[in-house]
Amino acid sequence: MVDAFLEEFRAVISSIEERPLMYPAIARQVRRALMTRFHYAIYFTAEEETIMVYAILHQARHEGRWKQRLPRER
Numbered sequence: 001m002v003d004a005f006l007e008e009f010r011a012v013i014s015s016i017e018e019r020p021l022m023y024p025a026i027a028r029q030v031r032r033a034l035m036t037r038f039h040y041a042i043y044f045t046a047e048e049e050t051i052m053v054y055a056i057l058h059q060a061r062h063e064g065r066w067k068q069r070l071p072r073e074r
Helices: 002-018 063-069
Strands: 025-027 030-034 040-047 050-058
Touching: 002 030, 002 040, 002 050
Parallel strands: none
Antiparallel strands: 025 030, 030 040, 040 050
């Protein structure tokens, strides 16, 4: 089971690296990529050559929980 999770996780991360803008922006510049088999969401930002992952949460969790991990705006 762990191997299958990691395989799907790596596939989604690879897809994010190749085409980050294909994932919908859900708040400010934060985008969300969904893992389908294990129902996890990956919350990230993409700027030029940098992808920053802020959270990997099960989709049944409170949706706003990832926002606590964002840097505060000044």
